[in-house]
Amino acid sequence: MKNFPLSDLQLLEIIKKFPTPFHIYDERTIRSNYQRLLNAFNWVPFKEYFAVKATPNPKIVKLLADDGAGADCSSLPELLIANMAGLTGKNIIMTSNDTPIEEFEEALKLDAIINLDDISHLDFLAKNVKLPEMLCFRYNPADISNEGNDIIGKPAEAKYGLTRKQIFEAYKSATELGVKRFGLHTMVASNELYTQIFLTTAEIMFNLAVEIKHKLDIELEFINLGGGIGIPYRLDQKPVDLEAVGKGIHKLYDEILVKNNLRPSLAMESGRAITGNAGWLVSTVRHLKHTYKNYVGLDSCMADLMRPALYGAYHHISVVGKENKPLDYIYDVTGSLCENNDKFAIDRELPKIDVGDILIIHDTGAHGHAMGFNYNGKLRHAELLLRENGEVEMIRRAETIDDYFATLNLES
Numbered sequence: 001m002k003n004f005p006l007s008d009l010q011l012l013e014i015i016k017k018f019p020t021p022f023h024i025y026d027e028r029t030i031r032s033n034y035q036r037l038l039n040a041f042n043w044v045p046f047k048e049y050f051a052v053k054a055t056p057n058p059k060i061v062k063l064l065a066d067d068g069a070g071a072d073c074s075s076l077p078e079l080l081i082a083n084m085a086g087l088t089g090k091n092i093i094m095t096s097n098d099t100p101i102e103e104f105e106e107a108l109k110l111d112a113i114i115n116l117d118d119i120s121h122l123d124f125l126a127k128n129v130k131l132p133e134m135l136c137f138r139y140n141p142a143d144i145s146n147e148g149n150d151i152i153g154k155p156a157e158a159k160y161g162l163t164r165k166q167i168f169e170a171y172k173s174a175t176e177l178g179v180k181r182f183g184l185h186t187m188v189a190s191n192e193l194y195t196q197i198f199l200t201t202a203e204i205m206f207n208l209a210v211e212i213k214h215k216l217d218i219e220l221e222f223i224n225l226g227g228g229i230g231i232p233y234r235l236d237q238k239p240v241d242l243e244a245v246g247k248g249i250h251k252l253y254d255e256i257l258v259k260n261n262l263r264p265s266l267a268m269e270s271g272r273a274i275t276g277n278a279g280w281l282v283s284t285v286r287h288l289k290h291t292y293k294n295y296v297g298l299d300s301c302m303a304d305l306m307r308p309a310l311y312g313a314y315h316h317i318s319v320v321g322k323e324n325k326p327l328d329y330i331y332d333v334t335g336s337l338c339e340n341n342d343k344f345a346i347d348r349e350l351p352k353i354d355v356g357d358i359l360i361i362h363d364t365g366a367h368g369h370a371m372g373f374n375y376n377g378k379l380r381h382a383e384l385l386l387r388e389n390g391e392v393e394m395i396r397r398a399e400t401i402d403d404y405f406a407t408l409n410l411e412s
C-alpha cells in the first residue's frame with residue numbers, strides 16, 4: 001500500500017474547499033525525509049541543499065530551511081525563491097549550467113556558493129562580474145564511470161561538469177586569480193535506488209580530493225555529492241537504504257580522506273528524496289470513454305504531471321473509497337491535452353471507475369507541479385500544504401485565464 005496522510009472523509013472535506021485538481025504536500029513526511037537524510041550523515045559535518053527545482057515553492061523551501069536545510073538553485077527565479085524562504089549566503093549553492101551573467105550577479109549579491117559547470121566560466125565570471133572568495137567546480141566523472149540511467153544519461157554524453165584534466169586546471173587558475181576556498185561537486189545519479197552507486201560516486205570524489213591535495217596543495221572545504229536519491233514509485237520497489245549509504249560513505253571517508261589528513265564537510269542537494277513521496281496529485285474523473293480501449297478522462301493533464309509522458313514513468317494510482325475493491329478493470333488514465341502521450345497510466349489495473357470518482361496519483365511531490373507548462377492553453381493547478389497540525393494551506397493558487405493572457409500584446 002502507498003502512504004496517503006488523509007482519510008477519505010478528510011480528503012473529501014478538503015475538496016469541498018479547494019476543488020480538484022491540486023497537488024497536496026505533507027509537511028510531516030517532508031520533515032521526516034529530511035531528518036532521515038541528516039541521520040545517515042550524522043558522523044560528519046553535513047548540509048542538505050534542497051534542490052529547489054523539485055518543488056519550487058517558498059513555503060516548502062522555508063519549512064526545510066527552518067530545520068537547517070539550505071537550497072540548491074539553478075536559475076535566477078530559484079535564487080529568489082531561496083531568498084524568499086529566508087536563505088542567504090552559504091545556505092545557498094548555485095549549481096547552474098549555460099549560466100547567464102544576471103544569475104552570477106544575483107548569486108554573488110546573495111553571497112551564495114557558486115558551483116561552476118565549465119572551466120570557461122571562471123574567466124566569464126571574472127570578466128563580467130567578479131570572482132568570489134570561495135568557488136566550487138562540478139566534475140563529470142566520465143573518465144572513470146560511464147554507467148547511467150534513462151533520466152540523466154551516461155556521464156560522457158551528459159552536458160554537465162568539467163573533465164578530469166580541466167578540474168586540475170580550474171583549481172590552479174582559480175587560485176592564481178585569488179580564489180581562496182574551494183568545494184567539489186558532482187551529480188551522476190538520478191532516481192537511483194541502489195546503494196552501491198552512491199558509494200562509487202563518493203569513492204571517486206574522495207580520491208579526486210586527495211589527488212587535488214597532492215598535486216595542487218588545495219584542501220577542499222566541502223564535497224557535494226549532488227542529488228539523485230531515488231524513491232520507490234512502484235509497489236515492488238524498496239526505498240534507498242540511506243543508513244547503508246551513510247555507513248558505506250563513512251567507511252570510504254575514513255579510508256581515503258582521513259587517512260590523508262583531509263576532513264572536508266559533505267553536502268547533498270536532494271530533491272526527490274525529500275519531497276517526492278510527500279506529494280499527491282488529486283484529480284476527479286470527468287469522462288469515461290469506451291472505444292478500442294477503456295479510457296478514464298481526468299480533470300488534470302500532463303501539464304500537472306509530465307513524468308509519465310516524458311519518461312514513461314510509473315505513478316501509482318488509487319481510487320478514493322475503492323481502495324479495497326478488486327482490480328478487475330484495465331484502463332488508460334488520460335488528461336485532456338491534444339497529445340496522445342497525455343496519459344498518467346497505460347493498461348493500468350484498477351477497480352471499476354465511475355464518473356466523479358476521485359483519483360490519487362502518488363509520489364508527485366518532486367518534479368511534478370514544477371514541470372508544468374501551458375501548452376494547449378492548459379492552466380496549472382493549485383498547490384496545497386497539509387501542515388503538521390492538520391490545517392491545509394493553499395501555497396499557490398491555480399492559474400487563471402488572465403494569467404495565461406498576461407504576456408500577450410493585444411495593441412493594434
Ligand SMILES: *Cc1c(COP(=O)(O)O)cnc(C)c1O
Pocket residue numbers: 051053054072074095187190191226227228229269270271272273366
Ligand atoms: C535536479 C538536480 C538535483 C536534484 O535531483 P533529485 O533527483 O531531485 O535529487 C540536484 N542537483 C542538481 C544540479 C540538479 O540538476
